[in-house]
Amino acid sequence: SSELTQDPVVSVALGQTVRITCQGDTLRSYYASWYQQKPGQAPVLVIYDYNNRPSGIPDRFSGSKSGNTAFLTISGAQAEDEADYYCSSRDNVVTRFAIFGGGTKLTVL
Amino acid sequence: EVQLVESGGGSVQPGGSLRLSCAASGLTVSNNYMSWVRQAPGKGLEWVSIMYSGGNTYYADSVKGRFIISRDNSRNTLYLQLNSLRGEDTAVYYCARSTIFGVVIYFDNWGQGTQVTVSS
Numbered sequence: 001s002s003e004l005t006q007d008p009v010v011s012v013a014l015g016q017t018v019r020i021t022c023q024g025d026t027l028r029s030y031y032a033s034w035y036q037q038k039p040g041q042a043p044v045l046v047i048y049d050y051n052n053r054p055s056g057i058p059d060r061f062s063g064s065k066s067g068n069t070a071f072l073t074i075s076g077a078q079a080e081d082e083a084d085y086y087c088s089s090r091d092n093v094v095t096r097f098a099i100f101g102g103g104t105k106l107t108v109l
Numbered sequence: 110e111v112q113l114v115e116s117g118g119g120s121v122q123p124g125g126s127l128r129l130s131c132a133a134s135g136l137t138v139s140n141n142y143m144s145w146v147r148q149a150p151g152k153g154l155e156w157v158s159i160m161y162s163g164g165n166t167y168y169a170d171s172v173k174g175r176f177i178i179s180r181d182n183s184r185n186t187l188y189l190q191l192n193s194l195r196g197e198d199t200a201v202y203y204c205a206r207s208t209i210f211g212v213v214i215y216f217d218n219w220g221q222g223t224q225v226t227v228s229s
Contacts, residue, residue: 042222090212100153
């Protein structure tokens, strides 16, 4: 089956900009979505359709794409942004619906 | 406000069964695409199953033939019947409202999850 690859760990200084990557062949055909998960909590959708934010998600979160790679950018990272981030997209196999990346642990220094 | 509340998790021996429930408020389960997503301890997210508003159901290969997704419209509740459980099914199980159209899928509302532990 298809895969989405993420860097396991990324760090950013408080107030700086960080970009989290997600790479996979399915991203050439399908849009990515991004989820934030804090310890002991359920995931929260932060970006869908590459660069749309649900209501309540700060505008410092944005998404983009180039080729087979999707990006989640946090502009001016805050302490509360420290979390695990997962990308997701449709799978190339139609009936498998969704695949997730392995997740990126973001540390805000 | 959408709320999804899972229940029914617990500890079970290999080969056993459990039925998970996801009670919804603020949305009508039968009018939405509803999924189950699981997360093994210390691991990432894995899509498990989806039920379309029209009733079609689909499963991940890892659970096909063992898990059954269903719903009770009168109770506005989604279910996941887990049969022939294995150690690798140990995870937190989340229900989530799904949006699917064309090249897009995303999960925009999640429950708090229910823990399933399979161990002898």
